[in-house]
Amino acid sequence: xxxxxxxxxxxxxxxxxxxLEGCWGFFLGAILLAYMNTACNALVPQIIGVTVDSVLGxxxxxxxGVVQALLPLEQLRxxxxxxxxxxxxxVVLAAAVRGLCIFGMRIxxxxxxxxxxxxxxxxxxxxxxxxxxxxxxxHATGDVIQRCTSDVEVIRTFVCNQLMEVVxxxxxxxxxxxxxxxxxxKLALIPLAFxxxxxxxxxxxxxxxxxxxxxxxxxxxxxxxxxxENLTGVRVVRAFGREKFEIDRFGRKNDRFSSLxxxxxxxxxxxxxxxxxxxxxxxxxxxxxxTAAAVDGAISLGEFQAFVIYNSAMAWPVRSxxxxxxxxxxxxxxxxxxxxxxxxxxxxxxxxxxxxxLAGDIVxxxxxxxxxxxxxLRDVSFTIPWGSTFAILGGTGSGKSTLVHLLxxxxxxxxxxxxxxxxxxxIRDISRGxxxxxxxxxxxxxxxxxxxxxxxxxxxxPDATQEELRACTQIACVDEAIAxxxxxxxxxxxxxxxxxxxxxxxxxxxxxxxxQNAPVMVFDDSLSAVDAETDAKIRAALKERMxxxxxxxxxxxxxxxxxxxxxxxxxxxxxxxxxTHAELISRPGIYKEIYDIQMSSDDRALIQKGGEA
Numbered sequence: 001x002x003x004x005x006x007x008x009x010x011x012x013x014x015x016x017x018x019x020l021e022g023c024w025g026f027f028l029g030a031i032l033l034a035y036m037n038t039a040c041n042a043l044v045p046q047i048i049g050v051t052v053d054s055v056l057g058x059x060x061x062x063x064x065g066v067v068q069a070l071l072p073l074e075q076l077r078x079x080x081x082x083x084x085x086x087x088x089x090x091v092v093l094a095a096a097v098r099g100l101c102i103f104g105m106r107i108x109x110x111x112x113x114x115x116x117x118x119x120x121x122x123x124x125x126x127x128x129x130x131x132x133x134x135x136x137x138x139h140a141t142g143d144v145i146q147r148c149t150s151d152v153e154v155i156r157t158f159v160c161n162q163l164m165e166v167v168x169x170x171x172x173x174x175x176x177x178x179x180x181x182x183x184x185x186k187l188a189l190i191p192l193a194f195x196x197x198x199x200x201x202x203x204x205x206x207x208x209x210x211x212x213x214x215x216x217x218x219x220x221x222x223x224x225x226x227x228x229e230n231l232t233g234v235r236v237v238r239a240f241g242r243e244k245f246e247i248d249r250f251g252r253k254n255d256r257f258s259s260l261x262x263x264x265x266x267x268x269x270x271x272x273x274x275x276x277x278x279x280x281x282x283x284x285x286x287x288x289x290x291t292a293a294a295v296d297g298a299i300s301l302g303e304f305q306a307f308v309i310y311n312s313a314m315a316w317p318v319r320s321x322x323x324x325x326x327x328x329x330x331x332x333x334x335x336x337x338x339x340x341x342x343x344x345x346x347x348x349x350x351x352x353x354x355x356x357x358l359a360g361d362i363v364x365x366x367x368x369x370x371x372x373x374x375x376x377l378r379d380v381s382f383t384i385p386w387g388s389t390f391a392i393l394g395g396t397g398s399g400k401s402t403l404v405h406l407l408x409x410x411x412x413x414x415x416x417x418x419x420x421x422x423x424x425x426x427i428r429d430i431s432r433g434x435x436x437x438x439x440x441x442x443x444x445x446x447x448x449x450x451x452x453x454x455x456x457x458x459x460x461x462p463d464a465t466q467e468e469l470r471a472c473t474q475i476a477c478v479d480e481a482i483a484x485x486x487x488x489x490x491x492x493x494x495x496x497x498x499x500x501x502x503x504x505x506x507x508x509x510x511x512x513x514x515x516q517n518a519p520v521m522v523f524d525d526s527l528s529a530v531d532a533e534t535d536a537k538i539r540a541a542l543k544e545r546m547x548x549x550x551x552x553x554x555x556x557x558x559x560x561x562x563x564x565x566x567x568x569x570x571x572x573x574x575x576x577x578x579x580t581h582a583e584l585i586s587r588p589g590i591y592k593e594i595y596d597i598q599m600s601s602d603d604r605a606l607i608q609k610g611g612e613a
Contacts (some may be wrong), residue, residue, distance in 0.1 A: 007339040012332065015339060016159055019120045026112030027164075030105045034168045037101035040094045041313070042175055045306035047094070051087040052302030113160030117152060124148055124338065130346040133410040134371075142225025147341060150220060151334035158331035162324045169317040169324075176314045183307055184299050187289055191311050194282040198318050201278070205271045212267065214333040216260040223253045279315045286311045347432060355434040358519050360423020361386050362407070362550065367418035369402060369411065376402050378573045379418075384566070386423070389551040391561035393591060394570030400554045401444075404522045407552075408439050440518035442526035446509030448500070453482055454489040456508060460516035472514040475541040477534055478507035503534070510538070522552045527560060535560060558595045567591065 007015065020027070125148065173195070180188035230237055230246050237246055290307055293299045299307070362384040369377045377399045384390040392400050405411050406420060409432050413420065420427050427435055440460075448456050457472065458464050469489070473479040481504055485491040493500055500508065506526050513521065527535045539560065555561055562581040569577040569584070569591050577589050584591040 006336050011339065012335045015335060015342070016155075019116055019123065020159075022119070023112040023115040026108040026115065030108035030112065030164060031167055033101045033105040033108065034164065035171055037098050037105065038168060038172050038175060040098045040101065042179065042310075043094045044091055045309040045313075047087055047090045048309070049300075049302035049306035051084075052300075052305060109160060109164060113156055116159060117156040120152055120155070120338075121148070124152065124341060127342055127344075127346065131341075131344055132347050133405070135344055140221070140225040142223075142228040143221035144341070145228065146217075146221040146224040147334075147337045151217065151337045154330050154334040155338065158327050162327045162331070165320060166324055169321060172317050173314060176310045180307060180310050183303055184293065187286065187293060187299065187307060190285050190289055191282055191314060194278065194285075194315075195318055198275070198278055199321070201271075201274060202321060205267075209264065209267055209271075209329050212260070212264050213330045214336075216257070216264060217330075217333050217337065219253070219257040219260050223250075223257050226250050226253050282315050283308075283312055349431050350428055352429050353431045354429065356425060356430045358422050358430075358435070358438045359386065360425075362520070363419075363421045364403070365419045365421070367403075367406065367413065367420065369399075369406060369413060369417055376573050380570075380573070380575050381418075382568055382575060382578055384550060384552065386550055387548065388565040389553065389563070391553040391555070391564035391567040392570065393555070393558075393561055393567060393594065394576075398570040399573045400570060401524055404441065404524055404552060404554065407520075407522070408441055409435055437516075438518050438520060440513040440516045440521045442506070442509045442513045442521075442523050444506075444525035446505050446526070448493050448505055448508060450493065452487075452490050452492050453485070453508060456493065457489075457512045457515060460512055464515055468515065469511070472511040473508075475514055475538070476507040476510040477538050477541065478504060478511060481507070507538070514542075518549070520550045520552070522554070524554045525556065527555065527557075539563070556594075558591075558598050 128144065128148070177188065177192065180191065226249060230250070237243060287308060290299065290304045294301060294304045364380055364382050367377055367380045368375065376397075380399070380403070392403065394400050402411075406413060407427070409427060412428065422430075449459070454469065457469055461468075466489075470479060473482060482489055482491070510523075510526060527538060535557065536559070551564075553561055553564055561567055565580070566578065567581060567584055568575060569589065571590055577584060577591060585595050
């Protein structure tokens with residue numbers, strides 16, 4: 001599946017402007033202060049030029065009338081030391097004003113940039129939360145995380161730093177060019193001639209480096225994914241002794257990532273080296289031409305010094321535009337990657353979808369479904385009477401979990417793929433949020449957050465009391481296990497619940513679902529990690545609790561399913577058989593074969609004790 005796509009220039013501008021709302025005042029203030037800083041900086045060469053020509057020299061200053069009236073020129077000429085101290089004081093005053101401008105500019109930039117990036121992160125995260133389940137299964141977690149962190153930071157840096165640098169540089173070039181043209185237009189033509197040369201070189205570089213940044217960014221996403229998978233799957237890595245294999249795999253991806261950035265560094269080195277050469281040539285050309293003009297009397301010594309300062313001060317910012325272009329290439333790639341997520345279609349209900357209370361028979365009518373062109377369910381039809389316990393049995397890949405995923409609308413049926421109704425209402429006409437709040441689902445591999453056990457169980461009902469929590473954990477046969485933990489219900493479980501055993505995680509997940517008190521409860525092989533005796537105890541405890549709910553059981557254990565009102569047998573995505581336990585074992589078929597294989601003497605003894613639900 002495609003994981004990137006280019007945004008148009010208009011789309012990129014719209015992306016930035018949408019997230020700048022509410023921050024414009026800070027950026028405009030920063031721009032104004034940047035202009036004041038540049039203007040103060042432009043005064044310094046004028047102070048030096050006037051000091052050399054008109055204070056230490058005899059040339060009449062070409063200054064505004066107000067400034068000349070305030071300048072005690074004759075007194076300064078009579079006292080060279082006072083003149084130098086006055087000039088130094090003027091430079092320090094200009095520097096102090098510049099310092100205040102820079103301070104204010106940075107404060108405004110910090111507030112504006114953090115407001116911008118906060119809004120971008122919030123929108124990106126909330127959008128990801130509303131994306132469909134199949135979108136998440138099709139995209140690597142590490143790559144999505146990298147887009148939400150590194151790529152967002154690249155965009156922030158460009159919008160809040162590099163673009164500000166462009167605004168400041170353009171104003172500086174315009175101001176300094178105007179001053180130099182007023183001082184000596186012939187000499188000013190030299191730095192002006194270098195601007196298009198530098199711009200052309202930057203444009204060529206931009207074209208070469210943009211694609212390299214995209215490849216390097218994708219390689220970083222692969223590296224992040226590799227690290228994330230190994231950290232979350234640390235048990236599997238340890239259990240199968242795959243440390244060396246995974247270290248080597250990470251090393252290969254890291255080598256590729258490093259080599260890509262070394263190649264980028266090589267291209268950048270060529271660019272920056274050529275840029276330094278251009279800047280030095282520009283400064284040298286102005287110095288040579290200016291020296292000749294000063295010798296010929298076309299320009300005074302003070303003007304020459306000021307001109308050299310202006311030229312040097314302008315050369316490097318012009319050169320920095322190339323750096324901004326290189327950052328623009330990185331930001332463009334990051335905008336494409338972030339924009340790919342933001343353009344992904346969110347889960348959307350039909351216009352006719354409404355909140356509804358689930359009540360009535362659940363009917364799967366000629367349901368056909370597949371993933372990426374591979375059919376998983378083929379024309380499956382059955383009815384789950386309301387308030388009954390319905391079981392599903394089938395081999396791996398037969399479509400058991402797909403059925404409950406469709407019921408919970410983690411996937412949606414397209415037109416012509418059949419219908420799923422509850423009480424005669426198509427579930428596509430029920431809002432997703434309302435439907436999912438009423439369908440409790442416990443998966444074979446439940447997910448626990450890196451929080452306390454109390455917070456994990458109360459995820460479905462944060463306002464639940466301790467008594468309600470304990471009632472659910474007692475039914476799930478996990479209350480005693482929690483009491484034995486160091487901090488009991490306040491014990492923080494590791495990432496994905498890694499500090500708990502598989503059976504404990506499943507039982508905590510069952511307690512969490514029971515607290516939801518949903519009218520439809522689905523147990524998707526959720527007792528696979530507990531022993532048969534504990535399985536029986538849990539089912540016996542659940543029997544009374546689930547009396548008013550429709551229960552769907554999915555399991556490979558016949559002992560878990562045999563007490564269900566009806567049992568559906570799936571084979572290769574088709575409904576192979578349907579009936580009660582007694583009916584299914586009375587006739588040849590898949591269920592009878594599995595029953596005969598699984599029913600050991602221990603299982604029979606357990607049933608005779610009354611352990612079944």
